[in-house]
Amino acid sequence: MAYKSLLTVMTDTVLAQGALAQMVALADATDAHADALCLGVDRSQTGYYYAGANALILQETLSRANAEADEVLAFAKDYLGKSGIRWAAESGVVQIADISRHVARRARFSDLVILPRPYGDGRDAEAEPIVEAAMFEGHAPVLLVPDDATPFVKPKTVLIGWNESPEAMRAIRRALPFLQQAEMVRIVVIDPPRHGPDRSDPGGMLSQMLARHGVRCEIDVLSKTMTRVSDILSRHATDTEADMIVMGAYGHSRFREAILGGATRNMLEQSTVPVFLAH
Known part of the structure; x- marks a missing residue:
């Protein structure tokens, strides 16, 4: 598609x-x-x-x-x-x-x-x-x-913010045309749950699904070394020279995001690369 x-x-x-x-x-x-x-x-x-x-x-x-x-x-x-x-x-x-x-x-x-x-x-x-x-x-x-972003057609590196949420999965499915064209897709998992079903292989099932669509991907498991998830994603995007970030939008209610902030709002305020969102 x-x-x-x-x-x-x-x-x-x-x-x-x-x-x-x-x-x-x-x-x-x-x-x-x-x-x-x-x-x-x-x-x-x-x-x-x-x-x-x-x-x-x-x-x-x-x-x-x-x-x-x-x-x-x-x-x-x-x-x-x-x-x-x-x-x-x-x-x-x-x-x-x-x-x-x-x-x-x-x-x-x-x-x-x-x-x-x-x-x-x-x-x-x-x-x-x-x-x-x-x-x-x-x-x-x-x-x-972003205001000063250079237009891209085929992103070289794409980051996926993966937290197993329905919003993240929906964003990934809608972003497939970009993911299939990218040279590398990095599935970023931040502090995966120790007792979750994918604790031994966080992001593994998503990687398998994407590979069947011809997506070349790797999994980056990161520690939550900063207070905000958006800060970790932004720093990793800079370190990997990513062209785009894919993430689910507004996992909490929009009211809570507006008052307290959240990964979506914080990312939109500070990201220096294009952000692909779906809810």
Whole structure:
């Protein structure tokens, strides 16, 4: 299986460039179709009362959102038009409280959604709900690209964060096209349980399954020498010169992740390589 329908969601011409470049690179290499959903976001919340608010203020926010949508659409058309791939771009204006519905509808019919990292400097409030809508409501895998990442087609080395969870297994299955093309896939197991069913061979059954798909893989069993799992994965990605990390998303509830942090959120905040997520 190959990714034949690619999607990116753009609300900003600067932050979207990395994801757009990655989408074009993959579409060109696999003869896929690339779609760009260009949104202007109305960040006013009309369900609340603002002292002194009137129709002119609401009209101003809507006009600003329309102008943003037109700017992003023009940028996407210019960029994609020069790429030589098959593409389509459309624009629209959404309220921030309703953005998930529109993103999920498009993500549902896409093989892979490519987006910029939702955390970091210059991110607006809609960045996180766009990622979550693609994964949770759209049920699509998401490739999150750092701002300065170099687009790749066939990753040389891929890390898999393996903790035997359903989310991790789902991410691995959805990432198979990348894993099959990689020169080496490293299954990273951090502090495997001493009394688990795979205690004598952690990651062995996963390695066997992937090998039957033609994936060249090795197992790296690491000690939890740092407090956060995401720190260990990031350091190992640097040590092995990995091009991509594959991991399950949000093993805990999204509310707990948002308040206390977690491997998913921490990874998205600090990773210097693209992260492939599925839930």
